Amino acid sequence: MNSLIVISILAIVVLYIGLFKAKNALLPVTIIGLIAALVLSIMEWNSGASPIYSGMMLFDNFAVAFSSLTIVSTILILLLSKNYFEKISENVAEYYTIILFALAGIIVMVSYHNMAMLFVGLEIMSVSLYILAGIKKRDFASNEAALKYFLMGAFSTGFLLFGIALIYGASHSFDLDVIKQYVIDRPTGIDPMFYVGIVLMIVGLSFKIGAAPFHFWTPDVYEGSPTLITAFMSTVVKTAGFAAFLRLFSVCFAPLAEDFWMPTLLVITILTLFVGNITALYQTNFKRMLAYSSISHAGYMLFAIVALGATSTNAVFIYAAAYSIASIIAFGILILVKEQTGGENFENFNGLGKKNPFLALMLTISMLSLAGIPLTAGFIGKFFMFSTALAQYHVWLIVFAIINAIIGVFYYFKVIVAMYFKEAERKELTSTSYYKLVLSISAIVTIILGVYPSLITDLF
Amino acid sequence: MNLLFLLFFPLVGSLACLLNNRAAKQIALVSSLITLASAIVLLCNFTPDASRQFVVDYPWISQFGIHFKAGIDGISMIMVLLTTGLIPLIILSSFNRNFNNSSALYALVLFMQFGLLIVFTALDGFLFYVGWEIALIPIYFICAIWGGADRIRVNMKFFIYTFAGSLFMLLGIIYLHLQTPGNTYDIDAFYSLNLDAASQAWLFWCFFIAFAIKMPIFPFHTWQPDTYTTAPTMGTMLLAGIMLKMGIYGVIRWLIPIVPIGFMEWKQLAIILSIIGIVYASIIAFKQKEIKRLVAYSSIAHVGLIAAGIFAWNAAGVQGAMIQMLNHGINVVGLFFAMDIIINRLNTQDSSLMGGIAKIAPKFAIALLIVILGTVALPLTNGFIGEFLLLNAVYQYQIWFAAIAGLTIIFGAVYMLRMYKHVMQGELNELTSSFKDIKGTEVLVMGIICALIIVIGVYPKPILNISAAAVDTLIAQVNNKLAF
Structure with a gap:
């Protein structure tokens, strides 16, 4: 809870710093504030077993873990932003502020205990993101991204809200515990309205996490937005979406899984895997490839919800952590390459291995992690997902997942092939020490989680 | 403790190679000879009965009952001797060649040795799978960076083939794990499972495809001639001399008895x-x-x-x-x-x-x-x-x-x-x-x-x-x- 307060105040403080033109203080203040929020969040570990504020919020270990993960990812992304926002826009302070507001919404999303708070958190986050996507005012693609995101987002929010209303209509409450009790008390004879509510909520949440067939906004929005914002959307926002999704379904709707929503979600999962992967395969633009691959990763993460069980939380957590860290490396290096060569295609990476062995190694680790090769965190994430799904006897789902993992290797290795096996005339890229720090930390964490995941998985 | 030294020394050697580009060959040779010596020490202390010796067992990922468990019996001993004996010869055979970026090449060779030794001594299904993949990544890079014409396409095919096979094996391993009482990956627990014929039939294919691609057995062999031909000679030696034995060893240890x-x-x-x-x-x-x-x-x-x-x-x-x-x-x-x-x-x-x-x-x-x-x-x-x-x-x-x-x-x-x-x-x-x-x-x-x-x-x-x-x-x- 304290971390939420700190982040909200921090956002306003940063806005004032911008007002007084103290540009150099922006980044340090934001980072220090976020670190304070992180520490406060971790200190709540094992201390918040019961809901607070009239049952509105619940800071249990689940909330603490996901808040901490999103805060860490945000810190890493902001560290990459040194000198990045200045090049796009005059109003740098607004970036930091809006990102911090989005983060505040995200903290609410991972710790809600009441449907109303879910909606409020989701909207705080979404509205901030609509602005961030369109923040390059004079850039056509950025404008398009913002408008598309806004229209589709507003639409999906409508679905979500309608779903919440119907569920309220059936169970007479927004409180998760009451809704859970409603389901448990009625082995038969649940109001049909309730089922419709669940379906509408699945639609709304699937949109937020970019699952097929509600994924159409993802590639354009990801491509059009400034790269760091894309990184934020595809890591932090996605993690939050999954945490919210998982919390809702594991607390409230778990007893209805077999009979009702599991088959629906199974279809969504398989569709998401294939759509994301097969489309990613045909991309020549690295950023677009990452966008489509993020759809397929959403598919893998949905396994945990389809096969709801004891290990689901762990599986989503480690998968989200692995995916976020690897994506931050990928987007970070993409920014450097684009600055130098002006393009985001695979050819722009040609010969990077020779000129920048460090950057190439980092990107290789990131790609191996995204592809799910052992000794990287990405493999552990996939392994947890596969185990979770198999524990519920979804053998066919795993067979589909394997086919998709193989397709994934094709396009992730395209970058590795370009960097190491293709020659090109290029100059050495220069990167700041912030960059090296973020990339090294991310790569080391990727390897450590890949070798010894018990460090974080034993927590739950 | 001896076995841990044998398993992890190649990894140390691999990192050492990265330190010095000019002396990488010599460092790699010395490292591989030390590994060979430690294998010979193990051989001298080895009693050729059916038991597993030098067993090391540490909890690794406790939630899924995964252990770092390795040991050597007669079958593993032969494979360990094969691996540790051939690697110095392979490194020595390259002494007359000069490679670009040779420190990376020798580091990859020793890293592969690390993976191979894990495969041949693993007594835990998860560890076996991890070793299996660790051995694959370096050889892909060796063949694709230092190989001949058309190496990108050929090695992609090689990688996809073997990776596809091994993922099905992973499916099989996780499935077996879920069947064991107490949910472990221990090989003895796998051995004592008595599954019905239908499950065994499809599990057989999960493992068989992985091993058949690695060996390779007809009709899973199509990656092999191209890969062998375009690979640098060191890569070909590693592939043909040691790596394909992973498949054969897998059949003996992980397919038929399970x-x-x-x-x-x-x-x-x-x-x-x-x-x-x-x-x-x-x-x-x-x-x-x-x-x-x-x-x-x-x-x-x-x-x-x-x-x-x-x-x-x-x-x-x-x-x-x-x-x-x-x-x-x-x-x-x-x-x-x-x-x-x-x-x-x-x-x-x-x-x-x-x-x-x-x-x-x-x-x-x-x-x-x-x-x-x-x-x-x-x-x-x-x-x-x-x-x-x-x-x-x-x-x-x-x-x-x-x-x-x-x-x-x-x-x-x-x-x-x-x-x-x-x-x-x-x-x-x-x-x-x-x-x-x-x-x-x-x-x-x-x-x-x-x-x-x-x-x-x-x-x-x-x-x-x-x-x-x-x-x-x-x-x-x-x-x-x-x-x-």
């Missing part, structure tokens, strides 16, 4: 595929003019025989496979090294352009002849005992299969000796007249290989003894499980 009923159901098909592989590869090898490709196809044929011997599943077959894996490793490294010497000096692969090399390079001619005789399994060379046992095993299963396999071995002798004739004998021509005889490290490597071929050929008993008890126990265990 799903014996599934295996019995598909046994005939597995043997038939192996024998088709022998015939098919031999015919193609016979037509090859490119010498490296010829050796690649001959390797498919030899591996086909090893696979057939194992799938026949009797003591002779498995024992034959054990010793033949070691010998095939030695011979194929010798052959690829010799091919590398020829190709490098003449700048061509085409055997029809060569001739008469024996006249001006007598040392090389003798060495190559010994290696080829070992490969075609002449008595008193190392190949003989293995192929004899393997054919015997196939004979016990089905006399006609043995006849086909046996004839093909004769066929094998024909194309290998014909290749020798084309390359080494006949008249010198413009291309070959400047061929220089082997010297320095080349003599050393060829000398060691020839010595091993003859010593093992004359007196194979100590090596057979290492694995005999373990093999007998394993077969008895499977028979018990089948009777149950």
